[in-house]
Amino acid sequence: MAMVGELWSHLGSTMGTLMLVYTLFKQFFPYHLQVSFEKYFHRIVRFAYPYVEITFDEFTGERMKRSEAYSRIKSYLSDKSTASAKRLKADVVKDSQSPVLSMDSNEEITDEFQGVKVWWSAHRTLPKTQRISWYPNDDEKKYYRLTVHKRHRELITQSYISHVMMEGKEIETKRRQRKLYSNNPSQNWYGYRRSKWSNVLFEHPATFDTLAMDAKLKEEIKNDLIKFSKGKDYYARIGKAWKRGYLLYGPPGTGKSSMIAAMANLLDYDVYDLELTAVKENTELRRLLLDTSSKSIIVIEDIDCSIDLTGQREKKTEKDGNEDEPSDPVTKRVKEEEKKESKVTLSGLLNCIDGLWSSCGGERIIVFTTNYVEKLDPALIRKGRMDKHIELSYCCFDAFKVFAKNYLEIDSHSLFGEIESLLGETNMTPADVAENLMPKSDYDDVETCLKRLVEALEDAKEEAKKKAEDEARLKAEKEEEKQKQKSVKEEKEQSGKDDKEVKENGVALEAAEAKENGVALEAAEAKENGVAH
């Protein structure tokens, strides 16, 4: 690859002559003549200049999002510039060891495509007003410029640029260190850091080989993921956004987070760990998701704790709020505003998962985890949103064998039979099985570790039995208490009935007596009247 100095030799004698005229004119003519000459000179140069220039800015769009084209060109050129550019910049670090080199500002290199020569240069423009600051200037603009002869315009715009983008992406993918992102609170989104996500290198060692679970289920999940990652054309053909949702549920310590790490390692994806409680509202959530890259897994852990799924939490906060309601109307208003602000609603989340926004930006996997699947709103986990529901449960014998292989490097042992039947009788999480199997000192051999597990399983079985007995006793006591209360109630009702009868009888007696008395009185009166006549 030749240096860009060659570019000028291609401009030919016309440009050379023009430059010479310009220099002479500037030296020998007075200033007021220079000004009007310069105007015409630039027009002539533009007319005679036989090249097309294309600029690629580092940031584009209203939201000043980093341009993907810029990063791809950077990767593409870094390969080329390592061999030819004189000033290089070491800015990205791969495998924490080898720095990745790229072309420094104002450096230029040439490239060749189908026999056509093109020139690339890196630029940086500084703001007009300089200010003293510790931080890099926000107004600083970086860009690459591609220069090519006019007659190759079509080839360059139609084929060369796509070739650069594709190669650049491939180099990026090969080189990139996978990252684990976590969302920043929105007050940190602007200003110097200007980032919605913070990241660290993703170095979780879990893989599907180290994941202890049912072998058939494991294979099924792996195939599902691989099929998804290769499904670009398929998804385009059936008219679906290229994304897939997984719901991982099960008790604590059954490997939900480990499975997410294994998924990322299998597919070579980044992980975005989205903390929903730090997101104030639906629009913020949308912005966060728009700012994720393709080939990524977006994770919302413990989804049941992160969002008001049923409306109950909302009611609860309102009730709580009433308890210490401020009397001052201004504070009350501020509190109300705050309450209104900190809300990501279920519908907002659903919209982000499979609304129109969700299709922006290429392949993505969304994973929700929960310990309580029954608490989740069916709308959230219906197929199409969470396409695959995976239950991670207590350790089975298949899962134990994976641990035995990984932790103790054994495929069989005389204690395996006993362990298998104990695992069938009692519930122990993979996390607990792993902890018991792990050698605790250099003196712990295979036998010791397996025996420790057997003991732990027996203890767990005993405990579970005791717990079941206690529960049964408690249930029986409760039942007895209920029966007692029932019979007391019945007795009371009975005695109430008796009282009523007594009362009713009393009233009837009184009525009969009154009647009798009334009749006697009337007879006496009639008699008296008769005597008088």
Ligand SMILES: Nc1ncnc2c1ncn2[C@@H]1O[C@H](COP(=O)(O)OP(=O)(O)OP(=O)(O)O)[C@@H](O)[C@H]1O
């Ligand atoms: N299925 C498994 N395979 C391999 N290791 C496991 C498995 N389950 C648990 N572990 C081990 O137990 C530890 C805890 O597992 P993990 O964090 O994946 O559980 P979890 O299901 O995400 O739990 P929680 O619901 O509390 O978040 C991990 O460090 C891992 O080593």
Ligand SMILES: [Mg+2]
């Ligand atoms: Mg977890």
